[in-house]
Amino acid sequence: MSKGVAKSTAEPMGASRWLLRGHSAAVFAFFYAPIIVLCVFSFNDSNAVGNWNGFTLDWYGDLFSNKNIKSSIWVSVKVCVFSTLIAVVLGTAAALALERFRWWGQKAFDAVLYLPIIIPDVTMAVMMLVFFSETASWFNWIPGLNLQDGLEKLVFSHVAFNISFVSVVVRARLANLDASMEEAASDLYASRWQTFRRVTLPQIMPGVIGGALMAVTISLDDVVVSSFVSAVGGTPLSVYVFGMLRKGVTPLVNSVSVVMLAASMAFVVASLLISRASGSESEER
Amino acid sequence: MPVEAPPGDAPVGEMESEGASEVVTPGLERQAERAKARQGFLLGLPTIIYLFIFFIIPLGFVVAYSFATRTRSGRTELRDFNLDAYARLGDDIIMTVAWRSLWMSVVTTIICLILAYPLAYFISTRTPAVRNMMLVGVMIPFWSNFLIRTYAWRVLLDSDGLVTQAFEAIGLGDGRILFTSNAVILGLVYGYLPFMVLPLYAAIERIDWSLVEGARDLYASGWAAFRRVVWPLSRPGVIAGSMLVFVPSFGAYVTPAILGGNKEGLLGSYIVLQFLSARNGPVGSAVSVVVLAVMLISTLIYFRSGGKNL
Incomplete structure (x- = not known):
């Protein structure tokens, strides 16, 4: 890398240099200012949103005593845990199959695996809605499965898009790893499973955890697909809040929003930290 | 043997x-x-x-639905396959929504490109430590709750919100842009801007700066060096970023639902309406197939132009 060269030639001179700096600062302000304003006003002791009327925690109190919100948080957590677990197992297996093996049909599988990432939410939502309405009677043949309350439908559809995100993150990690360690293990008569358990898995663990946290974030944040497949009374928090948001700005909505945003950001930051802390040396090739 | x-x-x-x-x-x-x-x-x-x-x-079902028959009661039945739903695509209502979606997503993509390119350039010319910090700064909004980030603008744009008050205070006239197409574009830009910054950064960061130095040594002005060397080399990032902004904007639903009025629905909103209110599965599916086709075409353009992964 010729980073020594970069400094002198890449940096524009004179006024445009300051323009570039000012612009970058402005874009970052654009990213974060609305979020900060939302947080500040969630502590506002007033029903009107625009005027600051003193600090209060009342809206957060309301939030935690609200029955509907509590039950929808519970739905969100259940869906998120189950869908993440399944997506992590399937996504990691897919990542290994694509990155460490060559097989017939691999290219097609690779292409299909990207689709859930780039497909617009609404299209995915419509697909799930149509699918479950056409196949509900088939699923009811499977013992122990109850599509009526929507929980299973939510889990199934969240897994469908989360597999792809997990596998992208795990593959990025695998691509940076040397396969020679795994080869050495199998030369030393380790079985496939032993090699995976003792050599591959510990090495890709940061990727797996990073992918899992990403899946948690996406599952908790999803609105469109969830609102199409959830049943009345079994809506996850994001769908319930979406209903509230559409009606307008209220202090209660602000406090719910801040809590959701904080949770979402915490998972994102954790995911970025984990995949960065372990991958930074190998990424800077 | x-x-x-x-x-x-x-x-x-x-x-x-x-x-x-x-x-x-x-x-x-x-x-x-x-x-x-x-x-x-x-x-x-x-x-x-x-x-x-x-x-x-599920994808197959949506395609099949777009050719299916709608009964009087609003049920979609998979029989007597026909092209009626596709014929409906030419209706004035759908064409209006489609054109609005198209121009709004094109405008959104262009604004994102203008905002993101200098930022991506700035980030990729920092020292590694600063660069990583700034990248995290872009990735946090990229991955965190889209719905709430959009809602934050509603708070700002509300009739007594800060932006509205600020507009009136500096005499820029009526600052009430909530429930207009401008508010929807603002929301789309805000929501998808990180999608533009990251691929641009990846492309610009990879540029071999000795080429730029070579151009400068041959008496190219800073601007000429940018136009002839940096810009062409960053084109894969421009195309990838444009695709990642254009496709979700084209099928947007959440942003117009929160920031737009009844008249600013995009194709995504139209699809939702067909399924949840109008109970017209075939037409909703046909529009979904069109959105999918747009997505696939943009993806193909991206791979054609030398993109390798997303």
Whole structure:
């Protein structure tokens, strides 16, 4: 890398240099200012949103005593845990199959695996809605499965898009790893499973955890697909809040929003930290 | 047993002088390769089955729905397949929504490009430590709750919100842009801007700056060096970023639902309306198929133009 060269030639001179700096600062302000304003006003002791009327925690109190919100948080957590677990197992297996093996049909599988990432939410939502309405009677043949309350439908559809995100993150990690360690293990008569358990898995663990946290974030944040497949009374928090948001700005909505945003950001930051802390040396090739 | 090597298998011919045992190797190797291929396939199989059931089949149903018949009661029945829903796509209502979606997503993409390019350039010319920090700064909004980030603008744009008050205070006239197409574009730009910054950064960061230095040594002005060297080399990032902004904007639903009025619906909103209110599965599905086609075409353009992964 010729980073020594970069400094002198890449940096524009004179006024445009300051323009570039000012612009970058402005874009970052654009990213974060609305979020900060939302947080500040969630502590506002007033029903009107625009005027600051003193600090209060009342809206957060309301939030935690609200029955509907509590039950929808519970739905969100259940869906998120189950869908993440399944997506992590399937996504990691897919990542290994694509990155460490060559097989017939691999290219097609690779292409299909990207689709859930780039497909617009609404299209995915419509697909799930149509699918479950056409196949509900088939699923009811499977013992122990109850599509009526929507929980299973939510889990199934969240897994469908989360597999792809997990596998992208795990593959990025695998691509940076040397396969020679795994080869050495199998030369030393380790079985496939032993090699995976003792050599591959510990090495890709940061990727797996990073992918899992990403899946948690996406599952908790999803609105469109969830609102199409959830049943009345079994809506996850994001769908319930979406209903509230559409009606307008209220202090209660602000406090719910801040809590959701904080949770979402915490998972994102954790995911970025984990995949960065372990991958930074190998990424800077 | 030795398997006869195909004529194109050059290594066998080269090794012939080294003895018979070497001739056996390609066969064994192929067997081992085949065994490994089978293991890889088996490892991927559960995911293949899952995505087949919960992605490919649903996709097939939507395509089938777009050709299906709608009964009087609003049910969609998979019989008497026809093109009626596609014929409806030419209706004024749908064309209006489609054009609005198209121009709004094109405008959104252009604004994102203008905002993101200088930022991506700035980030990629920082020292590694600063660069990583700024990247995290872009990625946090990229991954965190889209719905709430959009809602934050509603708070700002509300009739007594800060932006509205600020507009009136500096005399810019009526600052009430909530429920207009401008508010929707603002929301789309805000929501998808990180999608533009990251691929642009990836492309610009990869540029070999000695080329720029070469251009400068040959008396190119800073601007000429940018236009002739940096910009062409960053084009894969421009195309990837544009695609990642254009496709979700085109099918947007959440942003117009929160920031737009009744008249600013985009194709995504129209699809939702068809399924949840109008109960017209075939038309909703046909519009979904169009959105999917736009997505696939943009993806193909991206790969055609030299993009490797997303």
